[in-house]
Amino acid sequence: MIKNRPLTWNEKQKLHPNYIDIIRHYEQVTKRPFMREELIVLKLLVEKAYPAQIKQTISRFQKNCPERFTSLSYIYRPVTNMFKNKRGN
Numbered sequence: 223m224i225k226n227r228p229l230t231w232n233e234k235q236k237l238h239p240n241y242i243d244i245i246r247h248y249e250q251v252t253k254r255p256f257m258r259e260e261l262i263v264l265k266l267l268v269e270k271a272y273p274a275q276i277k278q279t280i281s282r283f284q285k286n287c288p289e290r291f292t293s294l295s296y297i298y299r300p301v302t303n304m305f306k307n308k309r310g311n
Contacts, residue, residue, distance in 0.1 A: 228256065229245070234256075244267075252284055263293075263295045264294060267298060275304075276301060
């Protein structure tokens, strides 16, 4: 079982640069640390959309409804619906 805690700096450095870019943007926009459980959602999101699209969605949802946007899983369904079949398999 994964303990839900913020990712350490060393753990972030082991990730792909696209993941690091999205995590950095998420932490900057939401002012919250990126948690370990959200890493699973992030990997699924990158399969569905490009990093720029994910960052744009994070910014938009944080601006429109910041009280509901408490984790990255909140944008999973909107991203999969908006960018369905946009990224090659």
